[in-house]
Amino acid sequence: xxxxxxxxxxxxxxxxxxxxxxxxxxxxxxxxxxxxxxxxxxxxxxxxxxxxxxxxxxxxxxxxxxxxxxxxxxxxxxxxxxxxxxxxxxxxxxxxxxxxxxxxxxxxxxxxxxxxxxxxxxxxxxxxxxxxxxxxxxxxxxxxxxxxxxxxxxxxxxxxxxxxxxxxxxxxxxxxxxxxxxxxxxxxxxxxxxxxxxxxxxxxxxxxxxxxxxxxxxxxxxxxxxxxxxxxxxxxxxxxxxxxxxxxxxxxxxxxxxxxxxxxxxxxxxxxxxxxxxxxxxxxxxxxxxxxxxxxxxxxxxxxxxxxxxxxxxxxxxxxxxxxxxxxxx
Amino acid sequence: xxxxxxxxxxxxxxxxxxxxxxxxxxxxxxxxxxxxxxxxxxxxxxxxxxxxxxxxxxxxxxxxxxxxxxxxxxxxxxxxxxxxxxxxxxxxxxxxxxxxxxxxxxxxxxxxxxxxxxxxxxxxxxxxxxxxxxxxxxxxxxxxxxxxxxxxxxxxxxxxxxxxxxxxxxxxxxxxxxxxxxxxxxxxxxxxxxxxxxxxxxxxxxxxxxxxxxxxxxxxxxxxxxxxxxxxxxxxxxxxxxxxxxxxxxxxxxxxxxxxxxxxxxxxxxxxxxxxxxxxxxxxxxxxxxxxxxxxxxxxxxxxxxxxxxxxxxxxxxxxxxxxxxxxxx
Numbered sequence: 001x002x003x004x005x006x007x008x009x010x011x012x013x014x015x016x017x018x019x020x021x022x023x024x025x026x027x028x029x030x031x032x033x034x035x036x037x038x039x040x041x042x043x044x045x046x047x048x049x050x051x052x053x054x055x056x057x058x059x060x061x062x063x064x065x066x067x068x069x070x071x072x073x074x075x076x077x078x079x080x081x082x083x084x085x086x087x088x089x090x091x092x093x094x095x096x097x098x099x100x101x102x103x104x105x106x107x108x109x110x111x112x113x114x115x116x117x118x119x120x121x122x123x124x125x126x127x128x129x130x131x132x133x134x135x136x137x138x139x140x141x142x143x144x145x146x147x148x149x150x151x152x153x154x155x156x157x158x159x160x161x162x163x164x165x166x167x168x169x170x171x172x173x174x175x176x177x178x179x180x181x182x183x184x185x186x187x188x189x190x191x192x193x194x195x196x197x198x199x200x201x202x203x204x205x206x207x208x209x210x211x212x213x214x215x216x217x218x219x220x221x222x223x224x225x226x227x228x229x230x231x232x233x234x235x236x237x238x239x240x241x242x243x244x245x246x247x248x249x250x251x252x253x254x255x256x257x258x259x260x261x262x263x264x265x266x267x268x269x270x271x272x273x274x275x276x277x278x279x280x281x282x283x284x285x286x287x288x289x290x291x292x293x294x295x296x297x298x299x300x301x302x303x304x305x306x307x308x309x310x311x312x313x314x315x316x317x318x319x320x321x322x323x324x325x326x327x328x329x330x
Numbered sequence: 331x332x333x334x335x336x337x338x339x340x341x342x343x344x345x346x347x348x349x350x351x352x353x354x355x356x357x358x359x360x361x362x363x364x365x366x367x368x369x370x371x372x373x374x375x376x377x378x379x380x381x382x383x384x385x386x387x388x389x390x391x392x393x394x395x396x397x398x399x400x401x402x403x404x405x406x407x408x409x410x411x412x413x414x415x416x417x418x419x420x421x422x423x424x425x426x427x428x429x430x431x432x433x434x435x436x437x438x439x440x441x442x443x444x445x446x447x448x449x450x451x452x453x454x455x456x457x458x459x460x461x462x463x464x465x466x467x468x469x470x471x472x473x474x475x476x477x478x479x480x481x482x483x484x485x486x487x488x489x490x491x492x493x494x495x496x497x498x499x500x501x502x503x504x505x506x507x508x509x510x511x512x513x514x515x516x517x518x519x520x521x522x523x524x525x526x527x528x529x530x531x532x533x534x535x536x537x538x539x540x541x542x543x544x545x546x547x548x549x550x551x552x553x554x555x556x557x558x559x560x561x562x563x564x565x566x567x568x569x570x571x572x573x574x575x576x577x578x579x580x581x582x583x584x585x586x587x588x589x590x591x592x593x594x595x596x597x598x599x600x601x602x603x604x605x606x607x608x609x610x611x612x613x614x615x616x617x618x619x620x621x622x623x624x625x626x627x628x629x630x631x632x633x634x635x636x637x638x639x640x641x642x643x644x645x646x647x648x649x650x651x652x653x654x655x656x657x658x659x660x
Contacts, residue, residue, distance in 0.1 A: 107476050110501075114451060117444040121619065127457035130615040131608055136600035137617035144623040146437050170496040171440075270466030278461055285460040287467035289451065293476040 001053040002030040002040055003078070010294055011055060011078045011301035019305050023312060025051065032057045051311070053304065055079055063087040067095045074311050078304050080104075080291070082321055083329060091323055096311070101319035102159035103303035104292035108239055109163040111290035115237045115262030116152075116207055120145040122260065124284035145233070145260075147171040153205030155198060155222070156212035156240055157182040164209070165190045176205065179212075198222075203229035207237070214241035215328060224249030235260045239290045242266040251276040254283055264290045331383040332360040332370055333408070340624055341385060341408045341631035349635050353642060355381065362387045381641070383634065385409055393417040397425045404641050408634050410434075410621070412651055413659060421653055426641070431649035432489040433633035434622035438569055439493040441620035445567045445592030446482075446537055450475040452590065454614035475563070475590075477501040483535030485528060485552070486542035486570055487512040494539070495520045506535065509542075528552075533559035537567070544571035545658060554579030562588045569620045572596040581606040584613055594620045 001020075003011070008029075012020060021027055030043040040059045044052075048071075052058075055078040065072060067090055075086055077099045086097055118124060121144050129135035148171050154161045157179035168175055177187070178195035187194050195201050198221065202208055208230055212218055222245040230236055236259055238245055247267040254261050254277065262284040263277065269288055277283050292300055307317040321329070331350075333341070338359075342350060351357055360373040370389045374382075378401075382388075385408040395402060397420055405416055407429045416427055448454060451474050459465035478501050484491045487509035498505055507517070508525035517524050525531050528551065532538055538560055542548055552575040560566055566589055568575055577597040584591050584607065592614040593607065599618055607613050622630055637647040651659070 106478060110447065110476055110478065111451065114444070114447040114453060117440065118448065118453060120623070121441065121444060121616070123444060123448060123453065123614075123616065124457040124461065126616050126619075127454040127614065128461050130601070130617060131454065131458050131610075132462060134603045134608065135617070137619055142617075142619060144619050144625075146440055146623040146626045148436060148440065148626060166500040170499065271460070273464045278464065280461075284453075284457060286451070286453065286456050287460060287465070287472075289456075289467055289472060289474050293450070293474040296476045296478060 001027060002032055002043060002058050003053070003055040004032045004057040007032075007055040007057055007078065010297040011304070013298050013301070016298060016301045016305060020053075020308075023308060025312065032059075050074070051076060051308070053078065053308070054085055058085055060085055061087060061090060063089040065090060067093040074098075076304050076308050076311070078297075078300055081329065082326065086326075088323075088326065091321075091326060096317075097321040097326070098304070098307040098311075098317050098319035099321055100292070100300035100303055102163075103299045103319075104296065105159040106163040107292050107296050107299075108160045108290040109167055111264055111286070112160070112164050112209060112211075112237060112239045113167045115239065115264065115284055115286070116209070116235060117147060118284045119235045119237060119260035119262040120147060120207075122282070124262075125281045145235075147173065147207070149173070150207050151176070151205045152207045152209065153195065153201035154178070154192075154209045154211055155201050155244075156210070157186065157192070158211065158213065160239070161209070161211045162186065162190060164211075165192060173207075176201070198226060199229060202226050203231075205234070206231060207235045210236070210238040210244060211240040212244050213328065214243055218244050220244070220246040222246060222250075224253065227253045230259050232258045233260075235262070237262040239264045242269065247275075247277075251280075254280050257282050260284075262286075264288055331357060332362055332373060332388050333383070333385040334362045334387040337362075337385040337387055337408065340627040341634070343628050343631070346628060346631045346635060350383075350638075353638060355642065362389075380404070381406060381638070383408065383638070384415055388415055390415055391417060391420060393419040395420060397423040404428075406634050406638050406641070407651075408627075408630055411659065412656065416656075418653075418656065421651075421656060426647070427651040427656070428634070428637040428641075428647050428649035429651055430622070430630035430633055432493075433629045433649075434626065435489040436493040437622050437626050437629075438490045438620040439497055441594055441616070442490070442494050442539060442541075442567060442569045443497045445569065445594065445614055445616070446477060446539070446565060448614045449565045449567060449590035449592040450477060450537075452612070454592075455611045475565075477503065477537070479503070480537050481506070481535045482537045482539065483525065483531035484508070484522075484539045484541055485531050485574075486540070487516065487522070488541065488543065490569070491539070491541045492516065492520060494541075495522060503537075506531070528556060529559060532556050533561075535564070536561060537565045540566070540568040540574060541570040542574050543658065544573055548574050550574070550576040552576060552580075554583065557583045560589050563590075565590045565592070567592040569594045572599065577605075577607075581610075584610050587612050590614075592616075594618055 051074045074096045152173045152175045154177035157177040176193035242265040264286045310317045404426045482503045484507035487507040506523035572595040594616045640647045
């Protein structure tokens with residue numbers, strides 16, 4: 001296991017660390033500091049682990065690291081983006097890899113709900129207005145909206161979108177989603193209607209949520225034309241991938257002030273200082289923090305333990321990253 | 331009926347106005363402008379209505395207005411605070427009054443959820459930081475929390491608190507409330523535990539929501555000592571009445587930065603420019619807009635129609651304001 005102390009504390013607090021130590025393996029720990037990967041290489045060369053438990057701070061593995069018998073057989077990654085850690089070559093040579101899978105999806109869904117509710121009440125505007133401008137409401141000009149009874153359209157119906165559905169349920173929203181890959185039974189189980197086109201998501205709903213994965217064919221698939229289909233007074237929230245949306249077009253549409261917008265992801269991150277989105281009244285901005293909140297990283301730790309246990313028993317791992325998933329991931 | 335055109339449009343859109351006109355009464359409309367009550371008096375003296383349908387813009391009734399036979403018998407108030415419209419004397423002389431009752435509670439509950447989620451993610455800080463400071467997150471310092479699995483303590487268990495419970499349900503929160511007046515069966519029906527003291531609400535929960543009504547005995551009942559019982563990293567949200575909390579004490583506790591705070595109500599409204607709460611990183615501020623969002627004022631309109639219908643049939647009105655309720659109201 002090679003993580004920083006704070007990663008270990010967040011992902012594997014108390015009881016989870018006990019469970020790790022109770023596994024039928026010899027556990028050695030490397031506490032990664034901030035600067036270097038020097039220690040990491042020494043640790044790997046000295047201990048030569050079969051399994052590596054890794055996190056954000058773990059340095060990238062060398063593409064010629066020994067894999068298989070007398071080498072590394074499995075990398076259990078506590079976080080999401082394995083490409084930063086594992087070169088493709090190692091997987092081609094048989095290294096198995098798992099990541100946090102869907103264990104953190106619900107916290108992103110929660111952030112989605114925050115952005116929807118915040119956009120409807122113009123919470124970002126009021127935060128700036130009350131903290132920086134000394135303002136107060138004015139009954140004639142203060143427009144607020146409720147989520148109760150609204151129609152919600154989702155572009156993408158993966159795990160985050162699926163976990164959003166129960167959070168919307170108490171608001172009595174009609175929810176429809178567009179996702180050609182997800183089978184009908186998932187829609188039926190969650191009581192979500194199927195949109196036949198992207199157009200339908202944007203033109204037919206008061207609240208539109210962008211949750212499609214980024215793939216080359218999804219690049220800028222949400223064009224200015226599509227964005228302009230959102231009804232006046234509507235809400236657009238992006239918690240998926242920035243580059244699915246033509247962000248310059250989004251800024252132009254936003255500048256007209258006809259819709260409320262909530263964003264957690266951007267085409268370029270960090271969001272450039274000069275982005276026109278910064279400073280707009282009708283745009284709520286978060287710095288890509290939809291992902292697992294600090295207090296729920298233990299959900300990813302628990303999921304990693306499940307993967308480890310399956311691996312050791314020779315059972316299929318729920319969070320295994322196949323080469324196909326690896327290719328599609330960011 | 332004497333309201334402004336925008337009040338009429340918000341509270342009684344299309345189909346509701348049709349329902350009003352279909353009632354077995356003669357309806358005359360006064361469109362109130364912004365400046366004066368002159369027209370209103372002429373309207374009242376000319377038409378001499380039995381029933382007055384009124385809203386925020388309706389001027390206060392004179393305490394010696396004729397009540398009963400050949401006078402006014404019922405004031406159907408579309409909004410909440412009837413004291414601004416109806417002097418106590420008129421009620422003592424038999425005038426009946428109704429208001430929006432619990433028809434708008436769920437929108438306040440929704441605002442409560444927004445403040446809870448926003449406080450946990452520090453959304454107000456990020457709104458200011460991203461819109462005004464050009465900032466971006468930093469993995470080491472960005473602390474975010476999730477509502478999933480948190481314990482929630484409610485001070486007060488009236489309609490707004492009761493409507494909050496289903497919104498918290500998908501997050502798997504254990505919810506407990508302190509409210510000596512609300513019977514056990516309400517707690518049981520909603521699966522909420524009973525706190526035996528105010529102390530228990532503040533010391534025993536990660537998220538504390540203030541929803542107690544304002545009464546003289548509740549004035550500043552949330553003292554500095556009580557506020558300091560909230561566990562470090564906890565959240566305090568006030569969507570009830572500002573003066574239930576000692577706001578100066580709250581500002582002192584807030585300044586230490588150990589808890590996250592979300593506020594929609596204040597001791598003095600508008601919140602004074604010089605309030606130390608303005609500008610604090612860990613405080614999310616809204617300008618008392620928990621109440622019915624513009625798009626849900628029709629819920630209050632629908633409720634007013636129900637009261638009118640009951641009144642005309644001689645049935646009990648669900649939203650009737652008794653003298654006792656009048657006394658307790660703000």
